[in-house]
Amino acid sequence: xFSKEESKRLRQDFWIAFGKxxxxxxxxxxxxxxxxxxxxxxxxxYAMVSMDIESDDLAHRIDLWERLVSLKSILLEAYLPTxxxxxxxxxxxxxxxxxxxxxxxxxxxxxxxxxxxxxIFLDDHMNRMESFFLEFKDxxxx
Numbered sequence: 001x002f003s004k005e006e007s008k009r010l011r012q013d014f015w016i017a018f019g020k021x022x023x024x025x026x027x028x029x030x031x032x033x034x035x036x037x038x039x040x041x042x043x044x045x046y047a048m049v050s051m052d053i054e055s056d057d058l059a060h061r062i063d064l065w066e067r068l069v070s071l072k073s074i075l076l077e078a079y080l081p082t083x084x085x086x087x088x089x090x091x092x093x094x095x096x097x098x099x100x101x102x103x104x105x106x107x108x109x110x111x112x113x114x115x116x117x118x119x120i121f122l123d124d125h126m127n128r129m130e131s132f133f134l135e136f137k138d139x140x141x142x
Contacts, residue, residue: 026038038126065098
């Protein structure tokens with residue numbers, strides 16, 4: 001087991017190493033669509049890249065979600081064949097969002113031996129997700 005401080009340090013070390021290995025400006029929160037973000041996740045159990053719809057306005061969230069779902073076959077066929085769509089997804093803080101994501105199991109931010117494969121996974125899948133987003137931003141935005 002790692003102390004809180006050790007865990008925090010490992011997280012910082014990973015993201016610093018990732019930034020140095022893949023030095024580019026990711027879109028992430030800068031989608032220009034309110035409540036719509038692209039995110040990296042790396043925990044002690046998995047790595048994940050996601051498109052999150054976190055709007056507090058439920059009607060806006062549903063509208064964005066329906067537009068994203070209308071592109072589902074394109075996303076799966078041309079960009080991310082293993083993407084999962086969840087219209088209702090609960091974050092750790094119990095906030096309800098909608099999420100499209102790809103996940104890699106069997107890796108851990110606490111295990112440096114899995115960092116390289118995780119970095120490759122995150123880079124590859126975020127590149128694909130960003131390409132999809134940029135190609136279909138106008139459709140998603142409405």
